[in-house]
Amino acid sequence: MAEFSWDIRSPLDRTLVTGPYGARGEAGLSLTEIRNFDLVQAMARRGKAAEMAAAAKARFGVAAPETPKAVGNADATLIWSGPDQFFVLSKGGRHGIEALASVFAGSASLSDQSHARALISVSGQRVRAMLAKLSSIDLHPDVFAVGSAAATSMDHTSVTLWRGGDRGGQAVFNLLVFSTFAESLWHTILDSAAEYGVTIGHSEELA
């Protein structure tokens, strides 16, 4: 009987090359693929939005977003994805689809999207200049504050965008993109970012 190994490959595994890219000198940007996360989409059953919100509050200790926002606690981020629906982003199965099934039983339908998305985290001095090439959204700090989110498109590709907590005084933007589009968007990002100089990496840790 043959031995089968079940190595996982993230959507960018084959194309991401860690290290510097583009213009030399101090990198204006860092690009990080976050790998191997759990992502569950919760959609309220008809007329059960309040129950779903209560269930989320009980589980996560924060109110689920009702407008384009991302909120979170230490080990999960709740990201608005449409009216009466949100994503739960987490690691290690603690809030994966099986763990959440009982939490939202009767109040929401759950769909596992863990493998359906790539997660790219972008930060650095020139992050807004680079994202201006991809996104029609105004990312000025006064307009798109920490915790702002958007269901939008970049390069004709559907993207969930949200601003995470600042890191080292720099804004951090997170992009969830459909897995099968990820390489294509990645190359567009690299093209857009090259002039600023990029540091490319990947991580198993959520930002």
Add this chain to the structure above:
Amino acid sequence: MVGGAQTHRLADGGLIDRSVPLSFRFDGKTLLGFQGDTLASALVANGVKLVGRSFKYHRPRGILTAGSEEPNALVELRSGARREPNTKATTAELYDGLEAASQNRWPSLRHDFLSVNQLFAPIFVAGFYYKTFMWPAKFWEAVYEPAIRRAAGLGRAAGIADPDHYDKAWAHCDVLIAGSGPAGLAAALAAGRSGARVILCEEDFVPGGRLLADGGTIDGLPAAEWIARTLAELGSMPDVRIMTRTTLFGVYDGGTYGAIERVNDHLPVPPEHQVRQRLWRIVAKRSIVAAGAIERPIVFAGNDTPGVMMASAMRSYVGRYAATPAKRVALFTNNEDGWRTVQTAIGAGLQVAAVIDARPDVSPAHRTLASKNGFPVLNGSVAGVDGGKDGVRKIAVSLTGGARAEVDADGLAVSGGWNPSVGLTSYHRGRPKWRDDIAAFVPDGAPPGMVAVGAANGAFGLGACLRQGFEAGAAAASDCGRGGTAGSAPVADDEAFSLTPLWHVAGKGKAFVDQQHDVTASDVELAQREGFESVEHLKRYTTLGMATDQGKTSNIAGLAIMAAVTGKSIPETGTTIYRPPYVPVAIGAFAGHHRDETFHATRLTPSHHWAAEQGAVFVDTGLWKRAQWYPRAGEKDWLESVTREVKAVRGGVGFCDVSTLGKIDVHGPDAGVFLDRVYINSFSNLAVGKARYGLMLREDGIVYDDGTTSRLAEHHYFLTTTTAKAGLVMQHLEFCRQVLFPELDVQLTSVSDQWAQFSIAGPKTRELLREIVDPSEDLSNEGFPFMGAREVALRGGIKARLFRISFSGEMAFEISVPARYGEALVRNLMIAGKSLGVTPYGTEALGVMRVEKGHVAGPELNGTTTAADLGLGKMMSTKKDFIGRVMAGREALVAPDRQVVVGVKPTDKARRLRSGAHVIPKGEIPGPGNDQGYVTSVCFSPTLDQWIGLGLVERGRERIGEIVRAHDPLRGEAYDVELCNPVFYDPEGGRQRG
């Protein structure tokens, strides 16, 4: 050879950096200029007067303006793949090593063969082509047009791919300002100080507008110092952004503006990783047009002679670039502003030959200036220019009262007044209004949120420009809720402005209105005589204003001349419609990143990289890259590879990545009811653990899409769509859920990307699966019957979904795993199936097997067919309502003579069948009257060893066995085919159930 002598450069002054000399080549000759020059100013500094040949008559032309309105000084810039035709020398920044060539001349600029066209000028009038090249008609494309294009025309495109990159970006602000002259800078100051987010776009590479050439005093400071102080203050504001080399070219809906930034046009080659140009889409709550005005020529005989130049342009060359277009200058003006040129010329030590002023009176101050500097002031107008390719020699003046005079000069500055740049205010179909006091059109309203200020608004005094700009800046900021203190407006005096309109001086010789398109005053008069009086007709008949300069120096003169000959006023005559872009924008900038392999986004299947390793040939299907076939060494063509793949499946086992199918989770207590309404057949009665083929119609009764849907749990269905319609079906279902059936408790999510899905097919499928599926799972016919669907454990611990469905007609399963395991699965299938000879197959083999099996796909689900046409009419439930049911019952959709799916095979087994061939009854002459349908899908069937196909044929199913004619006029073929059962392979279906 270095022609180093800048014979026409002043020793000091100007905004050039004499410490940075730049070497450049014009028509092969090496010349020198300085940092801060444009190509035009450097040519002026080198005494170059002749820079091009005109479009139609090949007349020698010089430099008319110093801005983006230039009609004459067009060159081919750069060489090789970067060659850019029709580049304005007046806006091209000089850089070291710049190469430029004059256009539309042969063999050389000075000795141009086709200048003989001037001798035939009397026949090359407006409408000449339409009247002359009428017969024989077929000669137009073959002979006349190519000949005309060679003779008349502009520069040559590179003809090879542009090696540079372009990109696009968005910007957002409260207040967007077009132009950095005094009005624009004052607007930016007021808005910025109030706390607004400001973007100021300036076409030039230096901010300042006319101040750069004309100077002036603002807040007691010389203009240059005021500009520096203002830029420093604006630079200290984090939310004020000044974008030089950026032209705001268009106004679109909802406060969106288009701008083109020439990021690296001022360098020979963009630095590594940088773009040449960037297209901006700017979203602004308010916008302020401070785009200035364009000085307009006066039309007179010989007004295109090199050395005739706009008065303001002459001031720019002398004042800004310290370059003198002439040694002995005459001025022809009809307004006060033109006289500034005299001061500039005297200040630079040039001789003033004469001032020809068309106004009845000239102020005593000017007369004093004239006598002090020893030049005459002539009341009258220029009647003609004596000169040629070496420039102006003599100027003929017709004096008020009828006498004539002559002036010796090597340069003539002309000012006919100023036309406000109303383009941006008029791009939403606005029509400017006429103002008599300045004899010019000014904006009459503007798109929402926009206001024009300064010269663009007809305010020509420096003080007024500053006041209007500042007030508008403060008001715009306040409109955006920015309550900071703007402080007080910069102060300057207002110059007097007086003008006597003069458009055209009648005289002997060609007098040009549109110099770029060689349209003369007599062409305008001819257009009127021939009935083309409307300005829109005038434009098209004479091509006035249709060149790359879009008539910036010619449109108003043209319509003024039309007004004069028709006896109407200028406002009665009206303007043509203004349309963006304000300046030409390279298509490359609109394309941005989207060219070549990044023309559009692509989607890759989970097995893509593995398939690439195997040497798969990929095909674009929508955005997807799919493996089309997997060639093996020694196979001579695709058909051999595909045939091998089909035989391997039919005889053993193969697999194919079908992850591209749309996959949708349908959740909720009403999921079954919902599916009953969107599909023609029932799903609420589908047992958990089973799959069913479903067909959905459009509201009009035509088939929309098909696919299998499985019931995974009581309240959870898993629906699949075709690859092509995945996104559309998701939209359609969301529409049904949210709009048509909001009462149903159902939730939808796309899971297309969540699952890597493979079809495993062939008689040895079960053997392969037993290798990889955990032994505890029962895969027997009883344990996992045809159309079963359930989760199974795989060896090694992961879970998969297994669906016993078949598209190939073989014993088949589809297996799906979460996508990150997709590549592992495909590698494990190869390991598990090694001893079975497992064969990966591509979309071609998939297509062959579906045609052999008579399954319909895209070519049959083509937006015109009903369920019955496809042979699936019996699936339409009569026990429930569903989308499309009522409309599907319309007479024409149930008519007995509809074209329906049927099998087609050539009677000659060796003949290749082609899709698209029309079906004609045997023995009849083909024509629309007896066209009974066409062949939709074909393949070479290895199983039947001949070409076979499916077709949509009138009453096809009643005609099985009939021989008809396949008529293929596109390929010049006609041959006999037999109509047959569309299920060519295993019509009883025993193999897939086995």
